[in-house]
Amino acid sequence: MTLSLVVRALFATLIGAQVSLVRAFDNTRYWGQNSYGAANSGDAANFQKPLAFYCQDDAIDVFPLAFLNVFFGTGGEPSINLANVCNPTDNATFSGTNLPNCASVGTDIKTCQSKGKIVTMSLGGATGSVGFSSDSQGETFADTVWNLFLGGTSSIRPFGDAVLDGVDLDIEGGTSTGYAAFVNRIRSHASGASKQYYVTAAPQCVYPDASLGGVLNAASFDAIYVQFYNNPCGLQAFDSASGWDFGLWDNWARTISPNPNVKVYVGAPASSTAAGTGYEPIGTLSSIAVQMRQSFPSFGGVMLWDASQAYANGRYDLAIKNALSAAGGTGFTFPACSAAYASGSTYTAGQQASYQGGHLWTAKWWTEGDTPGGSAGAWTDDGACASAGPKQDATSRPRVGSRFFRV
The missing domain is CATH 2.10.10 (Seminal Fluid Protein  PDC-109 (Domain B))
Structure with a gap:
């Protein structure tokens, strides 16, 4: 993903007790990076709108805010960039830091939460300045994130008294050092909290993910938004002889993940200008999503990159949500296994x-x-x-x- 607005599908479980909160196939959209505006500079009418604008109907259930793109910046504090809505260049920052004061976004967060939406903070992005040198640094950073965005306290909270619902790891470079420790520390804070918090990740579809593969095996995640775009295993490979590997991720979810209830989402571009490869017309994406739902018990829904792209592309988000709903909620039943594959036959x-x-x-x-x-x-x-x-x-x-x- 680039530093842009994203919509993602999310299944989550309670961070502390790991209690599944299964309701249905949901839509997740990243918000914060004005992806459509970056690709279509002449169409200002469809630039990223305030977060609350996208919360007015049932199309989207989860909004990861993109991105917390700097881990250790000015004054040792992190920074966030929400493109045309809030960024360090155009907004007031807290003294001695490069952390913008985004009070209006905090109001929107509470508005969305009042409508039953989940709003999380996504860390990283394709151009993020992120990473840890040790597990200890990861744990310390988790304390910082908890105090700035979640259930802790700080005098420099970017969204004021708004309390986000969890974190998302969109780590697309560097080593995996410290990330499992970061997740475990967040879960430790959340275990005694009065509200539910969630941890998700957005690996590339190439399995195992180069940046997060080891982390996904070592820490408990509630959902993963697999990026089936800008990769050879993307949606464009669905009908090819090889490449599409949702089955590998399903097997990981059910047999390797520390959380056997983790859900896997099909991450997709919301328009042809949202990614280099992987975009499919809504009819094709709907067909693929329904097939994944019918074939793989770990399937959780669809993640879209991003909100601005989906809205400008004829409400692409609402169309995929309607397609999954139309497929019905009658459930998944394991088909009987055939005889085992015989090598050489x-x-x-x-x-x-x-x-x-x-x-x-x-x-x-x-x-x-x-x-x-x-x-x-x-x-x-x-x-x-x-x-x-x-x-x-x-x-x-x-x-x-x-x-x-x-x-």
Whole structure:
């Protein structure tokens, strides 16, 4: 992601007690970087609007604010940049820091929260000056974030008395040092809090993620917004012989993640100008999202980059939310696994086999010696099958409309 406005889908669980708050497939939109304005400078009418503008209907449920883009800046304090709404260049900053005073955004945050929306602080971005040298530094920074944005106290809170609902890690460079410690410290603060807090991340679709792969395996996340754009495994690869790897992320969610209830979102560009690759017309994205919902138990919803792009593109966000709702909330049921894949055997088009991770695979064409998920791309991952876990029915599967499945 670039430093721009984003809408993301979010499933969340209570940070402290890890209690799932499953309501439905939700829409998440990043807000803060005026992505549409950056790509369409002549169309000022569609530049990023105040946060409260996007909270007026049910299209979006979760708003990560993009971004806290500097971890250790002037005076040792972090900084945020919300593009045309609030940034250190055009707004007053707290004395001795480069941290802007965004009181009007704080009012909007409380307005959105009063309408049942979740608002979190996203850390990083593609051009962020971020990173830690040690676990200790990560823990200390978690204390700072807690005091500036969440349930702590400070005299330099950018959003005044507004209390955000959690943090999101959009880390796209540097090492993974300190991030697991950061997450664990945030959760430690939240465990005794009087409200719910959430931790999410936005890895690239290439598995494992170069910056966050180890962190995702070492700390508990409530949702991940996988960026299926600007990558070879993006949405443009969905019908290709190889590349689309949602199944790998589903397997990670159910068998590797410290939180087995973590939800995986399809991150998508909200218009053709929102990313270099990965944008698909709403009909195509809707079809893909519904297929993921029907095939993978970890699917949580759709994340869009970003709010300004979605709104300018004919309410792309509302269209995908409606598509998921129309698909119904009848739930996911594991299909029966076929016989296990036999190495060296010959398979013809349409034949099925189960393979590592309890997934069902279908051969695309005649193949011999090409393992499911291999580089030859001879197989389609049809999702989890019965051996992957207990049966789920309509009462145990999140229903459309639940609080934390958002586009």
